[in-house]
Amino acid sequence: MYTNWDDLRLFLAVAREETLSGAGKVLRLDPATVGRRMQRLEAALQATLFAKSPQGYSLTDAGAALLSRAETAERAMRSAIAELPDTTDRLTGQIRIGAPDGSANYLLPQVCAAISDDNPDLDIQIVALPRVFNLSRREADMAIAVSAPTAGRLVVQKITEYHLHLAASEAYLAAHPPIQSASDLKHHRLVGYIPDMIFDRELDYLGDLGITRVPLASNSVSVQINWIRQGGGVGVAHDFSIPAMPGVRRILIDQISLTRAFYLIRHTDDQRNPRLSRFAQALSTGLRAEVARLEGLA
Template identity: 60%
Template structure:
């Protein structure tokens, strides 16, 4: 008995999510049904595709080989569909984009909204997680990161640099007086990331600030900004965030200025998918322009 594409689609979901329940949610199937479909595929191929472990369903050697072939078939089907859609000249379908919290909250909504205005048939999903999005498991079609990955079958393209400075609310500075040097920071309460939840060392600003303890911490940039806005203390803030919260101002910009970068990461197999190529090009252009616009608004 030859396997059918529906069973292979179930196999892909289990392979990427490593669980029957996760695959079931994605496919809108009962986990038991997912399990039966996997078993049917294994019987059709006369091969064991998964090994059950405490971490979930792990691919066997046979499963790994099948995954490579099925993903190639998936890409061929997608490419054919995209070439057909491309005749209309507009992007369509759904694109899921992973991004760190600051970018997801303060840059991507307006950038993606403009792209969708020009492509009414396009839907964009923004996935913001306190960790790096796993493209190998197809959690998203592409991801924005601050540290380019050095492993996996991925393509990486630098988008733009961005700046961060110390910041506090005008209310806080009025209550505590002006700050004239970095050494004074030890006398103030600080805002930042939860130390054991910093998933990328480029997001750890404590050393640059010269502080050891963060009194008001969150794994979310949006929450940190609200701490600052309500006068909780002093912290590092992205320059591109400041125009959205007018009562926060930069402190000691000549004494402490950090620069980080955004990179766009995609699965290597997606290089031939024209829809994703066009979307990523529009996304990169949009992010570059938006970061520049927002940072210039802070300078003036």
């Protein structure tokens, strides 16, 4: 039986990323080193684990069989580490959070900075991507989402609700016809998501308002916010982002208001990991407080 866990860890990274370069980034190793280690593993097992093509590395039947066993070993390793006694009150090591870019830009920096102040030996990584994170592939230790997943071996915790309103810059409003009701929006340039790139139904803000044409569209909240701030048009903005945009104000507040929620998603295997649980608690508490603070300033 092959028992070199370090080689199995590299094998898992290649299987999940499907390229040596992707695995190298995850492992912080040179891709050539990862390739040599995979050749050594295949030689030790006397089996071809990957079919190599210009598109990347895909698992052979032997590789798929090893993947199942390697993931079992990974879960056992994580469980064993989680059960080690905690000898310090401070968090250490590295924790990676996946998040949609709205929360990643306007909430997580200050919340994680506060956690870092209390835990100076902890390395926190925020991965901001406009898509759902795959925790089973270990893309992150935990993720923030705007809807609760219903499939997979995941633990889901609602963190807090947040609010969104239409917003525009004072310069834009001064240069264009007044907006007194939702019907007036047809005379204005709208900012929003690219319709076919909305990765979560909860993000279809303009669709909820019956708006189908979006002249200025991006898959990034940050780009949308900058368009609004620069006077590009009218868009839906998180209330917690408004304090970061001088010269921008909410409009039609009493007529149009959206409520959404953030959820913290963790892999089931990490439930007994006290380190990740302590971080998750600090993260959730900090996010609730920061949303409340910023919405109070909007």
